[in-house]
Amino acid sequence: MKKWLILGIVALLALIYGLQVLMRGRQAEFVPAPGSATQEQQGVALPAGAGDAGLPDSQYAAEAGLRASSTYGSMLAMQGQIYDKELCPGVSFNKILADHGRVWGHTAKSVSFSPDESKRVYTLLARYVACSGLARKDPNTCDHLPGEGEGVKFYASPNYACRGEYTEVSFGAYAAGKEKSDLPCEMFLYGDIIKDSGLNKPEFCGAAVTGLDNMCEALVKHAPKVSAAQCRSIFPASNSDCDGDALCLNRRGIYQAFKAGKTSACPKGYQQMCEAYEKGTSAPCADLLAETGEFYCATLGKLQKKTGGFAGFTEEETKALIAEQAKKKKEEEELLKQTKALDEQVSKRAKELMKGR
Structure with a gap:
Protein backbone atom coordinates (compact mmCIF):
# COMPACT_ATOMS: atom_id res chain seq x y z
CA MET A 1 0.00 0.00 0.00
CA LYS A 2 2.75 2.41 0.96
CA LYS A 3 4.59 1.58 -2.25
CA TRP A 4 1.58 2.56 -4.38
CA LEU A 5 1.07 5.78 -2.41
CA ILE A 6 4.70 6.75 -2.97
CA LEU A 7 4.45 6.00 -6.70
CA GLY A 8 1.26 8.05 -6.89
CA ILE A 9 2.90 11.02 -5.19
CA VAL A 10 5.89 10.83 -7.53
CA ALA A 11 3.57 10.77 -10.54
CA LEU A 12 1.64 13.79 -9.26
CA LEU A 13 4.85 15.71 -8.63
CA ALA A 14 5.99 14.95 -12.18
CA LEU A 15 2.66 16.22 -13.50
CA ILE A 16 2.94 19.44 -11.48
CA TYR A 17 6.46 20.00 -12.79
CA GLY A 18 5.27 19.46 -16.36
CA LEU A 19 2.48 22.01 -15.92
CA GLN A 20 4.94 24.55 -14.52
CA VAL A 21 7.25 24.07 -17.51
CA LEU A 22 4.27 24.50 -19.83
CA MET A 23 3.32 27.77 -18.11
CA ARG A 24 6.83 29.15 -18.47
CA GLY A 25 6.86 28.18 -22.13
CA ARG A 26 3.58 29.95 -22.81
CA GLN A 27 4.79 33.08 -21.04
CA ALA A 28 7.78 33.14 -23.40
CA GLU A 29 5.64 32.75 -26.53
CA PHE A 30 4.38 36.34 -26.63
CA VAL A 31 7.15 38.49 -28.10
CA PRO A 32 5.93 41.55 -30.10
CA ALA A 33 7.64 42.23 -33.43
CA PRO A 34 9.02 45.81 -33.47
CA GLY A 35 11.95 44.97 -31.27
CA SER A 36 11.34 44.56 -27.57
CA ALA A 37 8.17 46.59 -27.75
CA THR A 38 6.95 45.13 -24.46
CA GLN A 39 10.20 45.96 -22.72
CA GLU A 40 10.46 49.45 -21.26
CA GLN A 41 13.71 50.88 -22.56
CA GLN A 42 15.84 52.48 -19.87
CA GLY A 43 17.19 55.29 -22.03
CA VAL A 44 20.78 54.78 -20.87
CA ALA A 45 23.11 54.24 -23.79
CA LEU A 46 26.03 51.87 -23.39
CA PRO A 47 29.50 53.10 -24.40
CA ALA A 48 30.08 52.72 -28.13
CA GLY A 49 33.23 50.94 -29.21
CA ALA A 50 35.22 51.40 -32.34
CA GLY A 51 34.63 49.21 -35.36
CA ASP A 52 34.79 49.08 -39.10
CA ALA A 53 32.01 47.65 -41.22
CA GLY A 54 34.36 46.79 -44.05
CA LEU A 55 31.78 47.49 -46.74
CA PRO A 56 33.02 47.10 -50.31
CA ASP A 57 33.94 50.28 -52.17
CA SER A 58 31.35 51.50 -54.65
CA GLN A 59 31.33 53.91 -57.56
CA TYR A 60 29.82 57.35 -56.99
CA ALA A 61 27.92 58.43 -60.11
CA ALA A 62 28.06 62.18 -59.57
CA GLU A 63 26.72 63.43 -62.90
CA ALA A 64 24.08 60.69 -62.99
CA GLY A 65 22.37 62.40 -60.09
CA LEU A 66 23.19 60.61 -56.88
CA ARG A 67 22.10 57.01 -57.11
CA ALA A 68 18.94 55.48 -55.71
CA SER A 69 18.95 54.73 -52.00
CA SER A 70 16.82 52.77 -49.56
CA THR A 71 13.12 53.42 -49.10
CA TYR A 72 11.26 54.98 -46.19
CA GLY A 73 10.58 51.58 -44.69
CA SER A 74 13.08 49.34 -42.91
CA MET A 75 16.60 50.43 -43.88
CA LEU A 76 19.40 48.22 -45.14
CA ALA A 77 21.55 46.95 -42.26
CA MET A 78 25.23 47.87 -42.06
CA GLN A 79 27.78 45.06 -41.85
CA GLY A 80 30.04 44.87 -38.81
CA GLY A 308 2.32 50.47 -22.23
CA GLY A 309 4.95 48.78 -24.36
CA PHE A 310 3.25 49.03 -27.75
CA ALA A 311 5.50 51.50 -29.56
CA GLY A 312 5.59 50.74 -33.28
CA PHE A 313 2.21 49.01 -33.44
CA THR A 314 -0.91 50.25 -35.21
CA GLU A 315 -4.19 50.54 -33.29
CA GLU A 316 -5.46 47.31 -34.85
CA GLU A 317 -2.24 45.45 -34.01
CA THR A 318 -2.34 46.74 -30.45
CA LYS A 319 -5.91 45.50 -29.97
CA ALA A 320 -4.98 42.08 -31.35
CA LEU A 321 -1.93 41.82 -29.10
CA ILE A 322 -3.89 42.87 -26.02
CA ALA A 323 -6.52 40.23 -26.83
CA GLU A 324 -3.76 37.64 -27.26
CA GLN A 325 -2.25 38.64 -23.92
CA ALA A 326 -5.65 38.31 -22.22
CA LYS A 327 -6.09 34.85 -23.73
CA LYS A 328 -2.63 33.77 -22.55
CA LYS A 329 -3.32 35.14 -19.08
CA LYS A 330 -6.58 33.20 -18.83
CA GLU A 331 -4.83 30.00 -19.90
CA GLU A 332 -2.06 30.59 -17.36
CA GLU A 333 -4.59 31.18 -14.58
CA GLU A 334 -6.31 27.89 -15.45
CA LEU A 335 -2.99 26.03 -15.42
CA LEU A 336 -2.13 27.64 -12.09
CA LYS A 337 -5.48 26.53 -10.70
CA GLN A 338 -4.86 22.94 -11.84
CA THR A 339 -1.35 22.98 -10.40
CA LYS A 340 -2.65 24.22 -7.05
CA ALA A 341 -5.28 21.46 -6.95
CA LEU A 342 -2.66 18.82 -7.71
CA ASP A 343 -0.37 20.28 -5.07
CA GLU A 344 -3.11 20.01 -2.48
CA GLN A 345 -3.78 16.42 -3.54
CA VAL A 346 -0.08 15.55 -3.16
CA SER A 347 -0.03 17.08 0.32
CA LYS A 348 -3.12 15.13 1.29
CA ARG A 349 -1.65 11.83 0.07
CA ALA A 350 1.62 12.55 1.82
CA LYS A 351 -0.18 13.10 5.10
CA GLU A 352 -2.10 9.83 4.65
CA LEU A 353 1.18 8.04 4.02
CA MET A 354 2.72 9.49 7.17
CA LYS A 355 -0.29 8.44 9.25
CA GLY A 356 -0.11 4.88 7.96
CA ARG A 357 3.54 4.41 9.04
Whole structure:
Protein backbone atom coordinates (compact mmCIF):
# COMPACT_ATOMS: atom_id res chain seq x y z
CA MET A 1 0.00 0.00 0.00
CA LYS A 2 2.75 2.41 0.96
CA LYS A 3 4.59 1.58 -2.25
CA TRP A 4 1.58 2.56 -4.38
CA LEU A 5 1.07 5.78 -2.41
CA ILE A 6 4.70 6.75 -2.97
CA LEU A 7 4.45 6.00 -6.70
CA GLY A 8 1.26 8.05 -6.89
CA ILE A 9 2.90 11.02 -5.19
CA VAL A 10 5.89 10.83 -7.53
CA ALA A 11 3.57 10.77 -10.54
CA LEU A 12 1.64 13.79 -9.26
CA LEU A 13 4.85 15.71 -8.63
CA ALA A 14 5.99 14.95 -12.18
CA LEU A 15 2.66 16.22 -13.50
CA ILE A 16 2.94 19.44 -11.48
CA TYR A 17 6.46 20.00 -12.79
CA GLY A 18 5.27 19.46 -16.36
CA LEU A 19 2.48 22.01 -15.92
CA GLN A 20 4.94 24.55 -14.52
CA VAL A 21 7.25 24.07 -17.51
CA LEU A 22 4.27 24.50 -19.83
CA MET A 23 3.32 27.77 -18.11
CA ARG A 24 6.83 29.15 -18.47
CA GLY A 25 6.86 28.18 -22.13
CA ARG A 26 3.58 29.95 -22.81
CA GLN A 27 4.79 33.08 -21.04
CA ALA A 28 7.78 33.14 -23.40
CA GLU A 29 5.64 32.75 -26.53
CA PHE A 30 4.38 36.34 -26.63
CA VAL A 31 7.15 38.49 -28.10
CA PRO A 32 5.93 41.55 -30.10
CA ALA A 33 7.64 42.23 -33.43
CA PRO A 34 9.02 45.81 -33.47
CA GLY A 35 11.95 44.97 -31.27
CA SER A 36 11.34 44.56 -27.57
CA ALA A 37 8.17 46.59 -27.75
CA THR A 38 6.95 45.13 -24.46
CA GLN A 39 10.20 45.96 -22.72
CA GLU A 40 10.46 49.45 -21.26
CA GLN A 41 13.71 50.88 -22.56
CA GLN A 42 15.84 52.48 -19.87
CA GLY A 43 17.19 55.29 -22.03
CA VAL A 44 20.78 54.78 -20.87
CA ALA A 45 23.11 54.24 -23.79
CA LEU A 46 26.03 51.87 -23.39
CA PRO A 47 29.50 53.10 -24.40
CA ALA A 48 30.08 52.72 -28.13
CA GLY A 49 33.23 50.94 -29.21
CA ALA A 50 35.22 51.40 -32.34
CA GLY A 51 34.63 49.21 -35.36
CA ASP A 52 34.79 49.08 -39.10
CA ALA A 53 32.01 47.65 -41.22
CA GLY A 54 34.36 46.79 -44.05
CA LEU A 55 31.78 47.49 -46.74
CA PRO A 56 33.02 47.10 -50.31
CA ASP A 57 33.94 50.28 -52.17
CA SER A 58 31.35 51.50 -54.65
CA GLN A 59 31.33 53.91 -57.56
CA TYR A 60 29.82 57.35 -56.99
CA ALA A 61 27.92 58.43 -60.11
CA ALA A 62 28.06 62.18 -59.57
CA GLU A 63 26.72 63.43 -62.90
CA ALA A 64 24.08 60.69 -62.99
CA GLY A 65 22.37 62.40 -60.09
CA LEU A 66 23.19 60.61 -56.88
CA ARG A 67 22.10 57.01 -57.11
CA ALA A 68 18.94 55.48 -55.71
CA SER A 69 18.95 54.73 -52.00
CA SER A 70 16.82 52.77 -49.56
CA THR A 71 13.12 53.42 -49.10
CA TYR A 72 11.26 54.98 -46.19
CA GLY A 73 10.58 51.58 -44.69
CA SER A 74 13.08 49.34 -42.91
CA MET A 75 16.60 50.43 -43.88
CA LEU A 76 19.40 48.22 -45.14
CA ALA A 77 21.55 46.95 -42.26
CA MET A 78 25.23 47.87 -42.06
CA GLN A 79 27.78 45.06 -41.85
CA GLY A 80 30.04 44.87 -38.81
CA GLN A 81 29.88 43.94 -35.13
CA ILE A 82 29.77 47.58 -34.02
CA TYR A 83 26.41 48.00 -35.75
CA ASP A 84 24.86 45.04 -33.89
CA LYS A 85 26.25 46.00 -30.49
CA GLU A 86 23.56 47.12 -28.03
CA LEU A 87 23.32 50.86 -27.41
CA CYS A 88 20.76 50.11 -24.70
CA PRO A 89 18.81 46.91 -23.90
CA GLY A 90 17.28 45.58 -27.11
CA VAL A 91 18.50 48.43 -29.33
CA SER A 92 21.50 48.41 -31.67
CA PHE A 93 22.35 50.73 -34.55
CA ASN A 94 20.96 48.20 -37.03
CA LYS A 95 17.82 47.84 -34.90
CA ILE A 96 17.25 51.59 -35.27
CA LEU A 97 17.54 51.18 -39.05
CA ALA A 98 15.17 48.18 -39.00
CA ASP A 99 12.55 50.05 -36.95
CA HIS A 100 12.45 52.94 -39.42
CA GLY A 101 9.00 53.47 -40.89
CA ARG A 102 7.36 51.76 -37.93
CA VAL A 103 8.71 52.96 -34.58
CA TRP A 104 10.03 56.22 -36.02
CA GLY A 105 10.29 58.09 -39.32
CA HIS A 106 8.33 60.45 -41.57
CA THR A 107 6.07 57.71 -42.92
CA ALA A 108 5.44 55.74 -39.72
CA LYS A 109 1.71 55.09 -39.41
CA SER A 110 1.82 53.38 -36.03
CA VAL A 111 2.35 54.74 -32.53
CA SER A 112 5.75 56.29 -33.11
CA PHE A 113 8.16 59.15 -32.48
CA SER A 114 6.92 62.70 -33.01
CA PRO A 115 7.96 64.48 -36.26
CA ASP A 116 10.56 66.52 -34.37
CA GLU A 117 11.94 63.41 -32.66
CA SER A 118 12.17 61.57 -35.98
CA LYS A 119 13.88 64.57 -37.55
CA ARG A 120 16.46 64.52 -34.77
CA VAL A 121 17.13 60.80 -35.35
CA TYR A 122 17.60 61.44 -39.08
CA THR A 123 20.13 64.18 -38.28
CA LEU A 124 22.08 62.00 -35.85
CA LEU A 125 22.11 59.07 -38.27
CA ALA A 126 23.26 61.30 -41.13
CA ARG A 127 26.22 62.52 -39.10
CA TYR A 128 27.26 59.07 -37.89
CA VAL A 129 26.86 57.35 -41.27
CA ALA A 130 28.75 60.22 -42.94
CA CYS A 131 31.57 59.72 -40.44
CA SER A 132 31.65 55.99 -41.18
CA GLY A 133 31.76 56.73 -44.90
CA LEU A 134 34.55 59.28 -44.46
CA ALA A 135 36.62 56.67 -42.63
CA ARG A 136 36.63 54.50 -45.76
CA LYS A 137 36.35 57.40 -48.24
CA ASP A 138 33.10 56.01 -49.62
CA PRO A 139 30.16 58.44 -49.88
CA ASN A 140 27.86 55.62 -50.97
CA THR A 141 27.79 54.50 -47.34
CA CYS A 142 25.11 57.20 -47.13
CA ASP A 143 22.84 54.99 -49.25
CA HIS A 144 21.86 53.18 -46.07
CA LEU A 145 19.71 56.26 -45.44
CA PRO A 146 16.60 57.03 -47.54
CA GLY A 147 16.73 59.50 -50.40
CA GLU A 148 13.90 60.97 -52.42
CA GLY A 149 10.52 59.58 -51.48
CA GLU A 150 6.85 60.48 -51.30
CA GLY A 151 6.73 64.14 -50.29
CA VAL A 152 10.51 64.24 -49.78
CA LYS A 153 12.83 65.74 -52.39
CA PHE A 154 16.36 64.38 -52.60
CA TYR A 155 18.06 67.58 -51.46
CA ALA A 156 15.89 67.53 -48.31
CA SER A 157 16.42 63.82 -47.61
CA PRO A 158 18.49 62.09 -44.88
CA ASN A 159 20.62 60.59 -47.67
CA TYR A 160 21.61 64.00 -48.95
CA ALA A 161 22.12 65.33 -45.41
CA CYS A 162 24.66 62.52 -44.97
CA ARG A 163 26.30 63.32 -48.31
CA GLY A 164 26.34 66.99 -47.37
CA GLU A 165 28.34 66.26 -44.21
CA TYR A 166 30.63 63.98 -46.20
CA THR A 167 31.17 66.66 -48.84
CA GLU A 168 32.01 69.44 -46.39
CA VAL A 169 34.83 67.41 -44.82
CA SER A 170 36.20 65.75 -47.95
CA PHE A 171 36.11 68.99 -49.97
CA GLY A 172 38.01 70.80 -47.21
CA ALA A 173 40.70 68.12 -47.42
CA TYR A 174 40.71 68.34 -51.23
CA ALA A 175 41.12 72.14 -51.28
CA ALA A 176 43.90 71.82 -48.69
CA GLY A 177 45.80 69.43 -50.95
CA LYS A 178 45.25 66.39 -48.71
CA GLU A 179 43.10 64.43 -51.16
CA LYS A 180 44.20 63.51 -54.68
CA SER A 181 40.91 62.08 -55.94
CA ASP A 182 38.55 64.54 -57.67
CA LEU A 183 35.53 62.86 -56.07
CA PRO A 184 35.09 65.49 -53.28
CA CYS A 185 35.26 68.23 -55.90
CA GLU A 186 32.65 66.50 -58.08
CA MET A 187 30.33 66.02 -55.11
CA PHE A 188 30.45 69.72 -54.27
CA LEU A 189 29.97 70.74 -57.90
CA TYR A 190 26.89 68.53 -58.37
CA GLY A 191 25.43 69.25 -54.94
CA ASP A 192 22.70 71.82 -54.29
CA ILE A 193 24.96 74.76 -53.33
CA ILE A 194 26.36 75.61 -56.77
CA LYS A 195 24.43 73.20 -59.02
CA ASP A 196 23.12 76.10 -61.15
CA SER A 197 26.46 77.89 -61.53
CA GLY A 198 27.07 76.61 -65.04
CA LEU A 199 30.61 75.60 -64.09
CA ASN A 200 32.07 72.38 -65.46
CA LYS A 201 34.40 69.98 -63.69
CA PRO A 202 37.72 71.24 -65.16
CA GLU A 203 36.81 74.85 -64.32
CA PHE A 204 35.62 74.18 -60.79
CA CYS A 205 38.14 71.53 -59.73
CA GLY A 206 40.98 73.47 -61.35
CA ALA A 207 40.14 76.40 -59.08
CA ALA A 208 39.48 74.28 -55.98
CA VAL A 209 42.93 72.68 -55.96
CA THR A 210 44.49 76.13 -55.51
CA GLY A 211 42.88 76.34 -52.06
CA LEU A 212 40.13 78.54 -50.61
CA ASP A 213 42.52 81.48 -50.27
CA ASN A 214 42.77 81.88 -54.07
CA MET A 215 39.80 79.91 -55.36
CA CYS A 216 37.42 82.76 -56.19
CA GLU A 217 39.98 84.65 -58.26
CA ALA A 218 39.95 81.74 -60.70
CA LEU A 219 36.22 80.97 -60.48
CA VAL A 220 34.86 84.43 -61.32
CA LYS A 221 36.65 84.24 -64.67
CA HIS A 222 34.45 81.27 -65.59
CA ALA A 223 31.26 82.58 -63.96
CA PRO A 224 31.01 86.29 -64.83
CA LYS A 225 27.51 86.59 -63.32
CA VAL A 226 28.95 85.77 -59.90
CA SER A 227 30.73 88.56 -58.05
CA ALA A 228 33.90 87.97 -56.06
CA ALA A 229 32.01 88.78 -52.84
CA GLN A 230 29.29 86.25 -53.63
CA CYS A 231 31.91 83.64 -54.41
CA ARG A 232 33.82 84.26 -51.18
CA SER A 233 30.62 83.88 -49.15
CA ILE A 234 30.74 80.24 -50.27
CA PHE A 235 34.50 79.75 -50.57
CA PRO A 236 35.89 82.18 -47.98
CA ALA A 237 39.46 83.44 -48.18
CA SER A 238 39.10 84.66 -44.59
CA ASN A 239 36.56 84.50 -41.75
CA SER A 240 35.45 88.06 -42.51
CA ASP A 241 34.10 86.86 -45.87
CA CYS A 242 31.49 84.79 -44.03
CA ASP A 243 29.77 87.72 -42.32
CA GLY A 244 28.96 85.45 -39.39
CA ASP A 245 27.37 82.66 -41.46
CA ALA A 246 27.93 79.35 -39.61
CA LEU A 247 28.17 77.13 -42.70
CA CYS A 248 30.71 79.43 -44.30
CA LEU A 249 32.78 79.61 -41.11
CA ASN A 250 32.71 75.82 -40.75
CA ARG A 251 33.89 75.39 -44.33
CA ARG A 252 36.77 77.77 -43.68
CA GLY A 253 37.60 76.05 -40.39
CA ILE A 254 37.69 72.56 -41.91
CA TYR A 255 39.95 73.77 -44.72
CA GLN A 256 42.35 75.48 -42.31
CA ALA A 257 42.52 72.40 -40.05
CA PHE A 258 43.47 70.11 -42.95
CA LYS A 259 45.88 72.71 -44.32
CA ALA A 260 47.65 72.86 -40.96
CA GLY A 261 47.62 69.06 -40.63
CA LYS A 262 45.67 69.32 -37.39
CA THR A 263 42.22 67.78 -37.82
CA SER A 264 41.51 68.09 -34.09
CA ALA A 265 41.20 71.82 -34.84
CA CYS A 266 38.19 71.24 -37.11
CA PRO A 267 35.07 73.17 -36.01
CA LYS A 268 32.90 71.78 -33.23
CA GLY A 269 30.78 68.94 -34.55
CA TYR A 270 33.27 68.07 -37.26
CA GLN A 271 36.31 66.90 -35.27
CA GLN A 272 35.27 63.24 -35.35
CA MET A 273 34.56 63.31 -39.08
CA CYS A 274 37.81 65.11 -39.90
CA GLU A 275 39.84 62.62 -37.86
CA ALA A 276 38.02 59.62 -39.38
CA TYR A 277 38.82 60.90 -42.87
CA GLU A 278 42.45 61.64 -42.07
CA LYS A 279 43.16 58.40 -40.17
CA GLY A 280 41.04 56.06 -42.28
CA THR A 281 39.32 54.49 -39.28
CA SER A 282 35.81 54.79 -37.84
CA ALA A 283 37.13 54.83 -34.25
CA PRO A 284 36.66 58.64 -33.95
CA CYS A 285 32.98 58.14 -34.89
CA ALA A 286 32.22 56.29 -31.62
CA ASP A 287 31.03 59.46 -29.87
CA LEU A 288 28.53 60.14 -32.66
CA LEU A 289 27.18 56.59 -32.36
CA ALA A 290 26.85 56.98 -28.59
CA GLU A 291 24.99 60.28 -29.05
CA THR A 292 22.60 58.62 -31.49
CA GLY A 293 21.96 55.75 -29.08
CA GLU A 294 21.44 58.04 -26.10
CA PHE A 295 18.73 60.07 -27.83
CA TYR A 296 17.01 57.12 -29.49
CA CYS A 297 16.93 54.97 -26.36
CA ALA A 298 15.65 57.79 -24.15
CA THR A 299 12.93 58.69 -26.67
CA LEU A 300 11.89 55.07 -27.15
CA GLY A 301 11.80 54.56 -23.38
CA LYS A 302 9.36 57.45 -22.96
CA LEU A 303 7.20 56.18 -25.81
CA GLN A 304 7.10 52.64 -24.41
CA LYS A 305 6.07 53.97 -21.02
CA LYS A 306 3.36 56.11 -22.60
CA THR A 307 1.98 53.28 -24.75
CA GLY A 308 2.32 50.47 -22.23
CA GLY A 309 4.95 48.78 -24.36
CA PHE A 310 3.25 49.03 -27.75
CA ALA A 311 5.50 51.50 -29.56
CA GLY A 312 5.59 50.74 -33.28
CA PHE A 313 2.21 49.01 -33.44
CA THR A 314 -0.91 50.25 -35.21
CA GLU A 315 -4.19 50.54 -33.29
CA GLU A 316 -5.46 47.31 -34.85
CA GLU A 317 -2.24 45.45 -34.01
CA THR A 318 -2.34 46.74 -30.45
CA LYS A 319 -5.91 45.50 -29.97
CA ALA A 320 -4.98 42.08 -31.35
CA LEU A 321 -1.93 41.82 -29.10
CA ILE A 322 -3.89 42.87 -26.02
CA ALA A 323 -6.52 40.23 -26.83
CA GLU A 324 -3.76 37.64 -27.26
CA GLN A 325 -2.25 38.64 -23.92
CA ALA A 326 -5.65 38.31 -22.22
CA LYS A 327 -6.09 34.85 -23.73
CA LYS A 328 -2.63 33.77 -22.55
CA LYS A 329 -3.32 35.14 -19.08
CA LYS A 330 -6.58 33.20 -18.83
CA GLU A 331 -4.83 30.00 -19.90
CA GLU A 332 -2.06 30.59 -17.36
CA GLU A 333 -4.59 31.18 -14.58
CA GLU A 334 -6.31 27.89 -15.45
CA LEU A 335 -2.99 26.03 -15.42
CA LEU A 336 -2.13 27.64 -12.09
CA LYS A 337 -5.48 26.53 -10.70
CA GLN A 338 -4.86 22.94 -11.84
CA THR A 339 -1.35 22.98 -10.40
CA LYS A 340 -2.65 24.22 -7.05
CA ALA A 341 -5.28 21.46 -6.95
CA LEU A 342 -2.66 18.82 -7.71
CA ASP A 343 -0.37 20.28 -5.07
CA GLU A 344 -3.11 20.01 -2.48
CA GLN A 345 -3.78 16.42 -3.54
CA VAL A 346 -0.08 15.55 -3.16
CA SER A 347 -0.03 17.08 0.32
CA LYS A 348 -3.12 15.13 1.29
CA ARG A 349 -1.65 11.83 0.07
CA ALA A 350 1.62 12.55 1.82
CA LYS A 351 -0.18 13.10 5.10
CA GLU A 352 -2.10 9.83 4.65
CA LEU A 353 1.18 8.04 4.02
CA MET A 354 2.72 9.49 7.17
CA LYS A 355 -0.29 8.44 9.25
CA GLY A 356 -0.11 4.88 7.96
CA ARG A 357 3.54 4.41 9.04
